[in-house]
Amino acid sequence: MNTSTNRRIAVVGLGAMGGAMAATLHRAGWDVTGFDPSEAARAAAADTGIATTAALGDLAGTPYAVLSLPDASIVETTVPQLLAEPGTVAIIDTTTSEPATSKQMADLAEAQGAAFVDAPVSGGRDGAASGSLSAFVGATAVALSAAEPVLLALTGGKYSHIGGPGSGNVVKLLNNVLAAANLVSVGEALGVAQAYGIDPAKAAASISEASGGSFVSANMYPNWVLTGTHDSGFSLGLMARDAALAVDVAVQIGESPTLLAAVAGRWQDALALLGPRADFTEIARTVAPAITPAGAPRTNGPVDGTTAVA
Missing domain, CATH: 1.10.1040.10 (N-(1-d-carboxylethyl)-l-norvaline Dehydrogenase; domain 2)
Known part of the structure; x- marks a missing residue:
């Protein structure tokens, strides 16, 4: 599986939760680029010093990515675009998604030497803004290891490895x-x-x-x-x-x-x-x-x- 010490990270979905997580990662020293189809959401993220893009394809191959999306169907269309270029180490999906989708995305990522973990979070905007979220993590041990630097930044270590893909x-x-x-x-x-x-x-x-x-x-x-x-x-x-x-x-x-x-x-x-x-x-x-x-x-x-x- 890919490994990297690169601190470049994409945040896909800059709503209340995604925007706050992007700001937390930015303060923690990550080189963050955010994407959201909403121009207003991108502008709000830019106001906090975060680089943004209006094209999801620009983020393909970014070593790390955090997803904060409305539902599983959007996760399914987003992950292949992020994996379209080599270089992805780990995708951390904080969406409250569906277990079958997470299993499929984990298989897709693994086939390309990358990690995908389902890590839906709890703690609301305040937790996202302070890096003190709780996360329910579904992943293989190898994928969890690849994603851990991001999980630590978002939760301060307050995450539970529930089991394999989908269990989170x-x-x-x-x-x-x-x-x-x-x-x-x-x-x-x-x-x-x-x-x-x-x-x-x-x-x-x-x-x-x-x-x-x-x-x-x-x-x-x-x-x-x-x-x-x-x-x-x-x-x-x-x-x-x-x-x-x-x-x-x-x-x-x-x-x-x-x-x-x-x-x-x-x-x-x-x-x-x-x-x-x-x-x-x-x-x-x-x-x-x-x-x-x-x-x-x-x-x-x-x-x-x-x-x-x-």
Whole structure:
């Protein structure tokens, strides 16, 4: 497999997460070139001192590449273009993708002497900006070794090698569907507290110190729901997709997770009401609208990619 001490790296996808990861790599001394089809995203990256290109083909053969893309289908079209020229050492895919796609891309890269690892991340914009993300890594041992310098820069060593190619995707999808379930259950619980005349913020703080507590109750609800800001930077459309994908992956291997399937259905209902661009924490508006200043969504609002505002 290719090896390199070259610090040149491509970042493909300069949205909220990709742009922050590109900036982190730039500060860590990597020679970063970013690509995004959006001129605005490229301009935002350029403002932080990152070189950009409007043509993905310009990045072919770059020793290292980080992908931060919307879905598996774009991963499938991107990786062959990066491998079109010799020189690639490792491609680190932080996309919440599909395990079958990651297995195919890992085989494609290996055939050309390169590494491909699925390394979907958790930690949001703040983690991406500070180099403190968590990553769920699926890779062979050889591929992991090739990708490790980049993983260390993005996570500070806070990554878990789950298993072979595709396994990182599986565990990330399970993580997200569990978070999706918790967002619903905590919202319903705090709605009950409010109905009893209890301050939901106090209820959330108390629960967070006990056995029912979680990151959702301790952070997401106090910071984004109860304040009404709903500005996590992660969309409801992406969370609804991830919950559905988690159930699909389970079904493909003969499992029938009934509770998780019900959760995925709840997110599809919210998606129909709020649209894919709503913040994912706005699920609370459909679960317990009384606890968020944004209130319940309009039932007759637009759902074609815009957020219905109460």
